[in-house]
Amino acid sequence: QLQLQESGPGLVKPSETLSLTCTVSGGSVSSNRYYWGWIRQTPGKGLEWIGSIYYSGSTYYNPSLKSRVTISVDTSKNQFSLKLSSLTAADTAVYYCARHGSSWYLKWFDPWGQGTLVTVSS
Amino acid sequence: EIVLTQSPGTLSLSPGERATLSCTASQSVSSSDLAWYQQKPGQAPRLLIYGASTRATGIPDRFSGSGSGTDFTLTISRLEPEDFEVYYCQQYGSSPLTFGGGTKVEIK
Numbered sequence A: 001q002l003q004l005q006e007s008g009p010g011l012v013k014p015s016e017t018l019s020l021t022c023t024v025s026g027g028s029v030s031s032n033r034y035y036w037g038w039i040r041q042t043p044g045k046g047l048e049w050i051g052s053i054y055y056s057g058s059t060y061y062n063p064s065l066k067s068r069v070t071i072s073v074d075t076s077k078n079q080f081s082l083k084l085s086s087l088t089a090a091d092t093a094v095y096y097c098a099r100h101g102s103s104w105y106l107k108w109f110d111p112w113g114q115g116t117l118v119t120v121s122s
Numbered sequence B: 001e002i003v004l005t006q007s008p009g010t011l012s013l014s015p016g017e018r019a020t021l022s023c024t025a026s027q028s029v030s031s032s033d034l035a036w037y038q039q040k041p042g043q044a045p046r047l048l049i050y051g052a053s054t055r056a057t058g059i060p061d062r063f064s065g066s067g068s069g070t071d072f073t074l075t076i077s078r079l080e081p082e083d084f085e086v087y088y089c090q091q092y093g094s095s096p097l098t099f100g101g102g103t104k105v106e107i108k
Helices: none
Strands: A003-007 A018-025 A034-042 A046-054 A059-061 A069-074 A079-084 A093-101 A109-112 A116-120 B004-007 B010-013 B019-029 B034-039 B046-050 B063-076 B086-091 B103-107
Touching: A003 A093, A003 A109, A018 A034, A018 A093, A018 A116, A034 A109, A046 A069, A046 A079, A046 A093, A046 B086, A059 A069, A079 A093, A109 B046, B004 B086, B010 B019, B019 B034, B019 B086, B019 B103, B034 B063, B046 B063, B063 B086
Parallel strands: B010 B103
Antiparallel strands: A003 A018, A018 A079, A034 A046, A034 A093, A046 A059, A069 A079, A093 A109, A093 A116, B004 B019, B019 B063, B034 B046, B034 B086, B086 B103
């Protein structure tokens, strides 16, 4: 059974860069059938897709965050990672990693990691 | 960007009743590329429906999805106690992938 687990700091200072990692078990990030994505959830804006990556390193991002986001993949560790720069309090959220299909008509998210709360505060 | 509007914001019903949740898109969602999720407090969303009407693995048949174009519906035929949660729709027909604001189904 495929499982995803987010890890990273729970507290980050404003203007700094958030780094989160998602570790995949029970499956491989090297599969050519899937993309691996990041989604965040805030009380104010709800669920927001951040971006996704393919095993080859091909990425696509939400334009609203694109200038601040980098997603990378490490196939040797079966992990993918998120970096979000120039943080403000508005980036405080629960961050989820999840898998979706590689074809456009398959891009629903399943499964999801349990999520990790990130607070931006000095 | 396709904006998804879910209504109502909160639905108050009793166990055994039928729930009808709406998701309206700001422009047509191609090929019925719409999914529904259920979220319990403190947990990640769980996939219920994809392709507007196909139930995900292990999802009870009391959950059904319908619709196309800009108007989609999630129906729970007979509410069980474990169904009183928050539900989200998501479109994946175009980038960016977007979610609705959610409908909370609460016990009346």
